[in-house]
Amino acid sequence: MNLIFIYGKPATGKLTVARELARLTGYKLFHNHQTVDLLLPVFEFGSKPFVELREDIWIKVFARAAKERLHGLIFTFAPETTVQPKFIDQVLDAVEPAGSRVRFVELTCAMEEVYRRIDHKSRQQSGKITSHEVYEKLEAAGVFATSHMPKPDVSIDTGKLNPAEAAAKIAKELRLPKV
Numbered sequence: 106m107n108l109i110f111i112y113g114k115p116a117t118g119k120l121t122v123a124r125e126l127a128r129l130t131g132y133k134l135f136h137n138h139q140t141v142d143l144l145l146p147v148f149e150f151g152s153k154p155f156v157e158l159r160e161d162i163w164i165k166v167f168a169r170a171a172k173e174r175l176h177g178l179i180f181t182f183a184p185e186t187t188v189q190p191k192f193i194d195q196v197l198d199a200v201e202p203a204g205s206r207v208r209f210v211e212l213t214c215a216m217e218e219v220y221r222r223i224d225h226k227s228r229q230q231s232g233k234i235t236s237h238e239v240y241e242k243l244e245a246a247g248v249f250a251t252s253h254m255p256k257p258d259v260s261i262d263t264g265k266l267n268p269a270e271a272a273a274k275i276a277k278e279l280r281l282p283k284v
Contacts, residue, residue: 106170106171106174106175106176106177106178106200106203106204106205106206107132107176107177107178107205107206107208107279107281108167108170108171108177108178108180108196108200108205108206108207108208109123109126109132109177109178109179109180109208109210109275109279109281110180110182110196110207110208110209110210111123111126111179111180111181111182111210111212111275112181112182112183112184112209112210112211112212112254112257113183113211113212113213113263114183114184114213114219114249115183115219115223115249116214116218116219116223117212117213117214117219117263118212118214118263118268118271119181119182119183119212120136120138120181121268122212122261122263122268122271122272122275123136123179123181124268125268125269125271125272126179126272126275126276126281127179128272129272129273129276129281129283129284130177130179130276130281130282130283130284131176131177131282131284132175132176132177132178132179132281133170133175133177133178133179134178134179134181135166135170135178135179135180135181136180136181137163137180137181137182137183138181140159140162140163141159143162144158144159150187151187155187156187156188156189160188160189160192160195163180163192163196164195164196164199165199167180167196167199167200168199168200168203170200170205171199171200171203171204171205172203174203176282177281183249184249184250184253184254185248185249185250186248186250190253193253193254193255208258208259208279209254209255209256209257209258209259210257210258210259210260210261210275210279211254211257211259211260211261212260212261212263212271213260213261213262213263214262214263214264215262215264217264218263218264258278258279259274259275259278259279261274261275
């Protein structure tokens, strides 16, 4: 299985590009907010049970997808400080023994573009950050640091490519099959 691990700061287009990549490749899409949204009605964001359950669910899905030999899985991820430092190693440990491979894709864009996108209606529907002020406060506090992330196999500025172009570039650079 190819696990395409798309990461980046909020509003860099992770879900939009992932949807295009799933359409292009036929890979399944596992968006991180599916788990976040599952847990938020019960546990406060960042609380110990929230963090532990969120990461446990993510890892178990990856491991099971690898065990079941899915052709490919796309995961969207926003690195932030509530994610445990061991998470990336756990991802690799969950899928590599089954012969699967993790491919890291980093999405970036200029802050002007982030601010243009941050309050979009689609972000409001999934409980994402939708305020310039909240984003700026979290960014200033270092919440979205990506220094603990591995070097990406592909890095794309989504301010320079539309989602379909970004997905096509990912598929080409990672040599992913197209459906």
